[in-house]
Amino acid sequence: MTSAEDLRATVADQLTRARARSAALTDAVDDDDLVRQHSKLMSPLVWDLAHIGNQEELWLVRDVGGRDPVRSDIDELYDAFKHARAARPELPLLGPGEARGYVREVRDKVFDVLERTPLEGARLLDGAFAFGMIVQHEQQHDETMLATHQLRAGAPVLHAPPPPPGGPVGPPEVLVPGGPFTMGTSTEAWALDNERPAHQVVTAPFLIDTTPVTNGAYTEFIADGGYRDPRWWSPTGWEHVQSAGLTAPRFWSRSGDAWHRRAFGVTAPLDPAQPVVHVCFHEAEAYARWAGKRLPTEVEWEKAARFDPATGRSLRYPWGDDDPTPEHANLGQRHLSPAPVGAYPKGVSPLGVHQLVGDVWEWTSSDFRGYAGFEVFPYAEYSQVFFGGDHKVLRGGSFGTDPVAVRATFRNWDYPIRRQVFAGFRCARDASPEVARGAVEG
Secondary structure (H helix, E strand, C coil): CCCHHHHHHHHHHHHHHHHHHHHHHHHCCCHHHHHCCCCCCCCCHHHHHHHHHHHHHHHHHHHHCCCCCCCHHHCCCCCCCCCCHHHHHHCCCCCHHHHHHHHHHHHHHHHHHHHHCCCCCCCCCHHHHHHHHHHHHHHHHHHHHHHHHHHCCCCCCCCCCCCCCCCCCCCCEEEECCEEEEECCCCCCCCCHHHCCCEEEEECCEEEECCCCEHHHHHHHHHCCHHHCHHHCCHHHHHHHHHCCCCCCCCEEEECCEEEEEECCEEEECCCCCECCCCCHHHHHHHHHHCCCECCCHHHHHHHHHEECCCCEECCECCECCCCCCCCCCCCCCCCCCCCCCCCHHHCCCCCCCCCCCCCEEEEEEEECCCCCCCCCCCCCCCHHHCEEEEEEEECCCCCCCHHHCCCCCCEEECCCCCCCCEECCCEEECCHHHHHHHHHC
8 A cells, every 4th residue: 555655755756747748848939939829729838838737726726725826817718618729819828937937836835735635535635636637637738738739830849769660560450359348447546537437348259450550551541542432431521521621641741652741840751660640530430441340449449458368357558557668658758759560569468459558549439428337526527528429539548648647448539520639540340250259269
C-alpha cells in the first residue's frame, strides 16, 4: 500500500512534469504565435495555458484546498462550454505574461494544498484522485497544444529524436478467442468516470490486425481509387469526402509518384512503415471496407489489448500491469511521429498484437456511451454530455499522449470528421467457424 508521503511525492512529480511540458509548448513560440488562432478547430495556445491554470484553481485551490479564489473574474472566459473554440480569440483573454504569472501563482498554492491535505476520507481525496484528474487534464491539453503546433504554419520550433526502427511483427492478423473478459476498471485510482465500472463482456472470436494500418498500406487504397469510389464509404462518409474534397490523409502531399508528409513544419518523404496518422473515422471505415474488413468495436479493441488467455485476466496494459516505459510504447512526445511497426516488441500483448498503446489513437466503430452502471464523477461535462451517436471512440493514445493520461481502459472520443487528432486505426474481421475451431483444436 502506498504511503501518504509517497503519494504526495508522486503527485508533485507528475504536476511538475506536466507543467514542464506546458512551458515547453508555449515557450517555443513568440507572443504573437501564442495569441494567434492557428485553426478554427483549436484555441489560441495562450487560452489553453490559462485554462489549465483555471481548472487547477477551481478543483485544487478552491474545492480541495478551500482557499480564496485567485482570479474568480476569469472563470467564464476559460469555461470550455461557454465559448466555442472559433470565438475564443475575440475574448479579453489574459496576455502571455499575465497567463504565465497566473498559472505560477495557482501552482504555488496547489503545492501548499498538497502538503496540508489528507489524501483520504472523501472520494475526491482518496488516492489523490483530484490531483490525478488535474494532472491528466493538463497533459490532455498539452496534447491538444501539440496538435495546434502541427496546424501552425512557419518554421519548425519543436524538435525530438526520431523514433526507434521497426522490426518483425509476425502474421498480419491475430485471432482473439471468443468468451468473457473483464472490461473497464473499478480499481485504477486515477481512472476517469467513463472507464468505470469494471464489467464482464462476452465476445465472439474475431481477427484483429497485428499492427495499425501503415502509410504504405494506405497508399494502396489511394492508388486503387479509394477516395473516388463510393462503394467503400458509408452514405455519410461519401457525402463528407466529396464536400470536404478529401483525396489523402491530412498533411500529405504528392510530387510525381512520391508521397510526402508535413509534420511540425518539416516536410519529408512518407515512411511506409509508420502507422498512418491524421485520418478521420470515415477514412478509416472506408479503408477497412476496401480491405474486406471492418473497424473493431471498442470492446474488441480492449479485449485484444488486455486479455491474457493464460490466466483469463484483464491486464492494465498490453504488456502487463507495470507502468509504461520508453521500451513499451511511443508516448509522452519523446518523438514527433509514430514509430514504424514492430518498434516496441516489449509492448506486445499476450495475444501478439503490437502497438496498441502509443503511436496513434485508433478509431473504433463504437459510439461513445457510458457503461452499464456509469456514474458521473466528479462532473458531467467531462464525459456524460458527449454520450450518444455524435462521437466515435478512439483508443490507445498517440505519440503525443503522456503515460499518465492513457491506460488500456482509457476512452477518447471525437467527431467522425475530425483529422487534427493524432489518429490512425487498425482493422478487424469476424473469425469464420473454421478458423475459430482450428484455433481451439490447435
